[in-house]
Amino acid sequence: MGEENKQFESLVELLKTKITEDGVTRVVQERLDTARKGLEEKRRRFLRSKVLYKVISDISMDPSCPMQTEIADNLTLAELSGCIDLGSTEGGHANSPGDRITTLALESDDIQRPPTSLQLQKVLKQSIEERLFDQNKALYLIVSQDNGTTELKASLLHPHLLRLHDKISGIVSSAKDSEKEMTILNSSLDEALRKQTNILTKMEAGLDVLINKHYKGSKLESTSVQVQYMRAKCETLRLKIKSLLMEVINTTYNKESVK
Numbered sequence: 001m002g003e004e005n006k007q008f009e010s011l012v013e014l015l016k017t018k019i020t021e022d023g024v025t026r027v028v029q030e031r032l033d034t035a036r037k038g039l040e041e042k043r044r045r046f047l048r049s050k051v052l053y054k055v056i057s058d059i060s061m062d063p064s065c066p067m068q069t070e071i072a073d074n075l076t077l078a079e080l081s082g083c084i085d086l087g088s089t090e091g092g093h094a095n096s097p098g099d100r101i102t103t104l105a106l107e108s109d110d111i112q113r114p115p116t117s118l119q120l121q122k123v124l125k126q127s128i129e130e131r132l133f134d135q136n137k138a139l140y141l142i143v144s145q146d147n148g149t150t151e152l153k154a155s156l157l158h159p160h161l162l163r164l165h166d167k168i169s170g171i172v173s174s175a176k177d178s179e180k181e182m183t184i185l186n187s188s189l190d191e192a193l194r195k196q197t198n199i200l201t202k203m204e205a206g207l208d209v210l211i212n213k214h215y216k217g218s219k220l221e222s223t224s225v226q227v228q229y230m231r232a233k234c235e236t237l238r239l240k241i242k243s244l245l246m247e248v249i250n251t252t253y254n255k256e257s258v259k
Contacts, residue, residue: 001127052128059127067123074120077113136161142166 060072086101
């Protein structure tokens with residue numbers, strides 16, 4: 001028996017080296033971690049590109065921008081270049097990747113994009129920085145709820161904006177912890193309510209049996225008999241007291257005492 005326990009313990013230790021607590025092999029877990037990291041990096045690049053595209057789109061529609069027309073033209077050409085390639089058809093076998101599908105059979109080289117001037121790059125960079133600063137400043141004021149930083153210069157406000165990511169991460173983490181705590185509390189409350197409901201159900205069933213089988217119909221009869229008995233007993237006591245009273249009066253006021 002002891003030898004079997006040792007073999008079982010060694011087998012468990014071997015499984016711990018091969019399998020994680022979630023029941024996934026170490027190799028698969030490493031692949032999952034790598035895939036998650038790659039997906040997170042792609043998500044960040046996508047969000048960064050989406051924010052940048054939104055900002056440039058806003059700048060291209062801003063009449064106050066000194067080079068609005070040039071920015072709008074370049075943005076349109078870039079959008080067209082990205083809309084040409086629609087993918088490819090599935091090939092018949094592994095060596096045939098399939099036919100490439102494009103919009104109106106155009107190629108990316110068919111759209112000529114003029115070189116971006118240094119002045120355009122400078123204006124675009126400055127406009128992007130200003131808009132991102134204003135948006136981050138507004139977000140910082142919402143998160144910090146500090147009205148004293150509203151009139152700060154950009155150079156003084158910049159360190160606060162650099163720490164904005166950590167502050168938001170802390171708020172998100174705190175919100176997740178609060179959500180987990182609320183989930184646990186709700187589960188405990190539901191369990192307590194379930195137990196109380198079961199107890200009340202049992203009490204209701206017991207009271208129903210007590211009323212229908214032992215109280216209902218018999219209580220009225222016993223109460224009526226008890227009332228009649230108590231009435232007769234009270235009447236007897238009244239007569240006894242009256243008899244004693246008459247005896248006391250007769251003894252006190254006899255013929256001799258009256259004379």
